[in-house]
Amino acid sequence: MMKLLLKSLRKIGAIFLVLTLLAYQPLNAYAKEAETLADLREELKSLQAEKKRNEQSKNETQSEINSKKNAVASAHKEIEQAKSDITVAEQEINDCKAEIDKLTAETEALLVFMQQMNGENAYVQYVTGSSSMTELVMRLAAVDQITSYNQQTLTELEELINQNEQLKVELEQKQVDLNQKIENYEAKISSLGKNLADLAEVSEDIDDQIKNQKALIKSYEDMGCGENQLLSQCVEVANNAGWRKPLKRGVVTSLWGYRKSPITGAQQFHNGIDLAGNGEGTSIYAAASGTVAAITWKSSCGGNKVYIHSYVNGKSYTHYYFHLLNINVKVGDNVTTETVIGTVGGGKKTKSYDKCSTGAHLHFGIATGFYLGAGKGSYSSYSKLVANNIQPPGFGKKGSWFYSR
Ligand SMILES: [Zn+2]
The missing domain is CATH 1.10.287.620 (Helix Hairpins)
Incomplete structure (x- = not known):
């Protein structure tokens, strides 16, 4: 016992x-x-x-x-x-x-x-x-x-x-x-x-x-890293674990998808999300670390635009920012989510050339794959970008506010 x-x-x-x-x-x-x-x-x-x-x-x-x-x-x-x-x-x-x-x-x-x-x-x-x-x-x-x-x-x-x-x-x-x-x-x-x-x-x-x-x-x-390659080197174009918001606060005024154009009144696809609630000149941050791929100045619809290439969770994306008042980066710059890439425009100060905005806001979009950009790519790559457009994650319904990134 x-x-x-x-x-x-x-x-x-x-x-x-x-x-x-x-x-x-x-x-x-x-x-x-x-x-x-x-x-x-x-x-x-x-x-x-x-x-x-x-x-x-x-x-x-x-x-x-x-x-x-x-x-x-x-x-x-x-x-x-x-x-x-x-x-x-x-x-x-x-x-x-x-x-x-x-x-x-x-x-x-x-x-x-x-x-x-x-x-x-x-x-x-x-x-x-x-x-x-x-x-x-x-x-x-x-x-x-x-x-x-x-x-x-x-x-x-x-x-x-x-x-x-x-x-x-x-x-x-x-x-x-x-x-x-x-x-x-x-x-x-x-x-x-x-x-x-x-x-x-x-x-x-x-x-x-x-x-x-x-x-x-x-x-x-998937990123093609070698077996013994330093991961830090392999993901020089920094891989992001997820997306951050491009503004510190704001309100969703228009969602991604089909909508009645506020300008023409016709049904059209809105390939991004509109974020208002900030005055012209408010800082815009990159939503993911990456490389500035293209910049367009004074487009008649969208005004000043920035396109950034990023890897998020190992997948390639192009994210873009329209109606900017100022642009602080240049093509080829590496940016992080703390980089101020430009400021909010789309209001009175950009009205002279940007016909597609009725007030200060940021048009923010994400597309899968890399868009080669103005002067570098072709019309087909731009079409592909539009086709690959996805709903930017992390935003609420139309009219909902956010107070952090
Ligand atoms: Zn928009």
């Missing part, structure tokens, strides 16, 4: 150790941050190994829970057996007691008979000749034999009762012990169940990490 307990304690200790290691082990075994695709793949491998170890711990814990449950079931069975053994012992005690009562009564009757034999009555019978002396002696001897036999039987029966009483006590103690055992097992099952839940949680974490790591590797692969 003690040995078994120590063994179980050691096992629980081992599981706890594994959990502690899992909880405190850094997600990758490398001291330095991954710098190449090869590093990322090594990290993925170590995550997968961790997942395997975790699965193993889960299985071990589950099988220990199962064995403890079996032990509980067999202890319950033993208790049932002890109860039925007690019933048998009690039955036997009762039988013995009945037998004792019977023998006691019989012995008493014999003793009374013997007294009578020894008494006056017998003597009178002897004298009157109704009974021979020999017969009398024989009878007395027989009675003596029976009583001593009964006496021995009584002793044996009492011994049997004692044995059964003792058995009963032992069986009752056994029941107490078994109940204690069940309680211990159930406590163990409950703590193992908690361990299992922790392991399952860790397992979900690892699954997420593996999924993210694979997605990260894929995006660098």
Whole structure:
């Protein structure tokens, strides 16, 4: 029993150790941050190994829970057996007691008979000749034999009762012990169940990490990064994890999609989103890090325009900004999301040349792929850009304000 307990304690200790290691082990075994695709793949491998170890711990814990449950079931069975053994012992005690009562009564009757034999009555019978002396002696001897036999039987029966009483006590103690055992097992099952839940949680974490790591590797692969090329070099045209808003605050006045033109009143496709609520001269930021691909000055529809090429989540995009009052960048500049590329126009100050604006606002759009830009590309690449136009993410409905980027 003690040995078994120590063994179980050691096992629980081992599981706890594994959990502690899992909880405190850094997600990758490398001291330095991954710098190449090869590093990322090594990290993925170590995550997968961790997942395997975790699965193993889960299985071990589950099988220990199962064995403890079996032990509980067999202890319950033993208790049932002890109860039925007690019933048998009690039955036997009762039988013995009945037998004792019977023998006691019989012995008493014999003793009374013997007294009578020894008494006056017998003597009178002897004298009157109704009974021979020999017969009398024989009878007395027989009675003596029976009583001593009964006496021995009584002793044996009492011994049997004692044995059964003792058995009963032992069986009752056994029941107490078994109940204690069940309680211990159930406590163990409950703590193992908690361990299992922790392991399952860790397992979900690892699954997420593996999924993210694979997605990260894929995006660098898509960008064409070499296996041992420094990722920082590979994504010189900085890769963006997502888009930021080009203004610190504003209101959506027109959504991307088909709409009635505010100028002509005809249905037309609006290949961007209009952001007002800022006066002319308000700073416009690049929505993603990238390179300025094209600039158009004083277009009769859109005024001053900036086109920027970026990678976002490994995909190439062109994002563009129309109706600018000033432009602060030039073609080929690398910009970040903190770069002020220009300022809001489209109001009175640009009215002389920009016929497609009725008030100060920014027309902001995103298209998939790289648009080569004025003077560099062709009409077909511009058409493609328009065709690839997408809804800029992160904006609310028409009329909704935003107060941060
Ligand atoms: Zn617009």
